[in-house]
Amino acid sequence: MAAVASAAASKEKAAGKNVKSEKDQLAIASAAIKGLGLSDQDLLNIYQKMLNIRHFEEQCNRAFRSGRVGGYLHLYIGQEATSMGVIDVLKKGDQVLSSYRDHAHCLALGSDPGSVMAEIMGRSNGVSHGKGGSMHLFDKEHGFAGGYGIVGGNVPLALGIGWALKYQKTDNVCVCYVGDGAMNAGAFHEALNMVALYKLPVLYVLENNLYAMGTSIDRSHANTNLASRSDSYAIPHTSVDGQDYFAVRKVTSEIVGKMRTTPYPHFLECITYRYVGHGAADDAKTQATYRNQDEVEEWRQRDPLGVIETVLRSRHLVDDARVHEMDRAGIDYAHAAIDYADSSPLCTPEDLTRDVYVV
Numbered sequence: 001m002a003a004v005a006s007a008a009a010s011k012e013k014a015a016g017k018n019v020k021s022e023k024d025q026l027a028i029a030s031a032a033i034k035g036l037g038l039s040d041q042d043l044l045n046i047y048q049k050m051l052n053i054r055h056f057e058e059q060c061n062r063a064f065r066s067g068r069v070g071g072y073l074h075l076y077i078g079q080e081a082t083s084m085g086v087i088d089v090l091k092k093g094d095q096v097l098s099s100y101r102d103h104a105h106c107l108a109l110g111s112d113p114g115s116v117m118a119e120i121m122g123r124s125n126g127v128s129h130g131k132g133g134s135m136h137l138f139d140k141e142h143g144f145a146g147g148y149g150i151v152g153g154n155v156p157l158a159l160g161i162g163w164a165l166k167y168q169k170t171d172n173v174c175v176c177y178v179g180d181g182a183m184n185a186g187a188f189h190e191a192l193n194m195v196a197l198y199k200l201p202v203l204y205v206l207e208n209n210l211y212a213m214g215t216s217i218d219r220s221h222a223n224t225n226l227a228s229r230s231d232s233y234a235i236p237h238t239s240v241d242g243q244d245y246f247a248v249r250k251v252t253s254e255i256v257g258k259m260r261t262t263p264y265p266h267f268l269e270c271i272t273y274r275y276v277g278h279g280a281a282d283d284a285k286t287q288a289t290y291r292n293q294d295e296v297e298e299w300r301q302r303d304p305l306g307v308i309e310t311v312l313r314s315r316h317l318v319d320d321a322r323v324h325e326m327d328r329a330g331i332d333y334a335h336a337a338i339d340y341a342d343s344s345p346l347c348t349p350e351d352l353t354r355d356v357y358v359v
């Protein structure tokens with residue numbers, strides 16, 4: 001319990017950056033919506049997409065609990081605005097890398113939900129042909145350069161992709177998602193130095209959910225102003241409320257717009273929270289050793305879905321019945337993915353050795 005108490009200061013500080021009155025929240029959203037030129041239909045589509053991703057994750061959890069998902073499963077529930085808000089700015093040819101908490105990034109890019117679920121359940125028609133599972137989704141067609149199980153392992157890979165994009169004289173960018181835990185890996189610092197030295201178009205997106213497994217940021221970072229750590233490598237940084245899709249999208253649109261004309265890295269910190277355990281096997285008892293339920297409930301008040309719903313209601317685009325209908329459509333989306341995966345063939349021993357080497 002001492003650990004929970006000692007972690008409180010930094011966590012409150014980080015969370016406090018996200019606390020706004022409903023009036024302020026709506027004003028921020030209105031300015032972003034106007035600046036981004038989003039129509040009413042766009043707003044409804046964004047809400048539906050986020051509901052789909054949320055229900056997809058809920059169904060993954062059920063599949064895991066019924067023994068249909070082998071290996072690890074890390075859910076993304078609570079962090080949806082950080083994947084969608086960035087990815088919705090991207091265009092064809094841009095590349096995205098994630099960590100092991102990667103389902104939402106792949107889905108936000110437009111991967112087929114059935115094929116993503118099939119991968120998570122080890123089926124041969126999954127996006128990585130059943131060889132990767134939950135942590136190693138990959139979808140070249142949609143610009144998803146992979147989820148990675150090695151913490152920080154994707155950071156130098158983004159440097160390589162950024163180099164290729166610049167060498168090929170494209171105006172594309174590479175987005176690399178990292179967790180706060182990844183920032184203390186050596187490879188993170190080597191890569192950040194080189195990415196700035198070579199002026200590469202790489203956007204590192206820190207999903208600061210305040211914990212790496214059960215370790216709070218102030219127990220693992222000497223400097224808990226995490227974004228400022230990119231100063232050491234002359235990389236500009238921005239911090240944003242990671243629960244607010246509109247705020248994330250607006251700031252990303254500005255950063256990526258500049259990056260396309262003048263390649264240079266940027267470090268974007270999204271302050272967010274996961275409502276569920278680190279992994280699906282991280283139960284309530286384990287979580288109680290590092291955070292208390294009041295904290296989780298506080299963050300739930302700022303659920304990214306709730307933030308969008310408030311905007312939609314204020315514009316009279318939805319009422320209770322419409323919200324219910326859209327939620328139902330999200331459940332159907334997730335069930336269809338599960339049904340597809342359940343009826344798909346399991347990865348065979350032959351599948352495991354196919355496509356391993358390319359000559």
Ligand SMILES: Cc1ncc(C[n+]2csc(CCOP(=O)(O)OP(=O)(O)O)c2C)c(N)n1
Nearest residue numbers: 101149150151179180181182209211212213
């Ligand atoms: C190199 C390496 N060391 C340790 C681990 C074990 N591990 C898995 S997840 C994790 C915590 C990472 O936390 P963070 O980067 O904040 O991401 P989050 O889980 O919050 O999304 C650790 C230490 C690993 N996968 N890779």
